[in-house]
């Protein structure tokens with residue numbers, strides 16, 4: 272327990288909208304009762320969102336390739352170069368996914384994938400241009416900072432140039448994936464220091480914000496980090512947000528251990544709610560916090576709305592990464608809206624910039640129910656997109672396949 276006088280002082284700072292420091296945050300995170308932590312986080316949420324609205328976005332989470340040279344030990348999704356289970360989606364497959372997304376009212380693709388050495392920067396540029404030609408108003412929320420760094424290394428171009436070329440091709444915003452914990456001790460233990468150090472991850476976001484892009488920020492907790500390192504991560508995000516104001520939202524989720532090299536057990540629901548709440552208190556310069564029902568399930572996702580979250584994230588049409596590690600929760604728009612309303616909030620559709628697009632679309636027109644998550648590719652489908660032959664491969668197996 273925190274001494275009452277200290278807890279009262281921190282609580283009065285939160286109520287007054289004052290910033291809490293690293294030591295105060297750590298004391299709260301370690302010692303405050305969970306219900307009290309939730310109440311404090313809810314004060315911040317209600318101050319930032321006094322209209323009682325909880326938002327969500329209809330988009331599609333597509334992983335364009337599972338081939339990856341990074342080999343993070345917490346990842347159950349990737350396949351090494353040359354694996355028979357490796358895939359790259361073709362442009363036509365991606366167009367079909369966009370058509371299906373638009374049919375259920377979707378406005379954007381969240382596009383992320385492995386670090387595939389056989390996909391040069393020109394493949395991404397041609398894909399983005401092709402999407403924008405066919406679907407001019409459809410948004411591309413694509414390529415997390417480690418993917419941008421991978422493309423910078425592959426093309427031997429500075430990160431700023433890669434971001435500029437992707438923007439010219441149609442990139443609208445950057446997702447905050449690949450942050451894991453922004454502490455290099457942790458990143459080395461997770462074998463993700465090589466793909467991006469903490470400074471490199473933050474630097475991509477800084478450059479993206481300077482280039483005019485808005486981005487999100489994430490934290491995957493529950494591997495090898497300490498509670499103090501989780502807070503260090505949050506404080507580093509807060510410092511960059513002070514500098515650029517470029518982050519639209521923060522999303523945290525627990526490590527999913529099934530089928531990973533690292534193994535271990537998943538963090539509990541209370542750990543999730545406490546971590547979300549402390550994030551709401553520390554990230555006082557972030558407007559939006561998402562509930563991660565994709566990893567926590569709908570019921571804890573709904574509870575998140577009492578622990579600092581003001582957004583239910585995305586209606587999940589497709590999911591590959593979390594599913595590979597054993598979790599496959601599915602909620603379509605009807606179910607997300609039911610959870611929001613049952614928690615006493617007003618549901619509104621939004622875009623990536625958190626601009627309100629309207630009421631639930633299923634109340635405006637008939638949309639197909641999505642009761643099962645799609646996957647990037649059907650299991651065992653070995654097809655190789657014909658356009659891949661147009662792009663130079665870097666790996667030996669890739670070169671042989673494209674001869």
Ligand code: SF4
Pocket residue numbers: 339340341342343346347348349384385386417463466
């Ligand atoms: S987390 Fe991303 S970068 Fe790491 S192995 Fe998986 S796909 Fe590759």
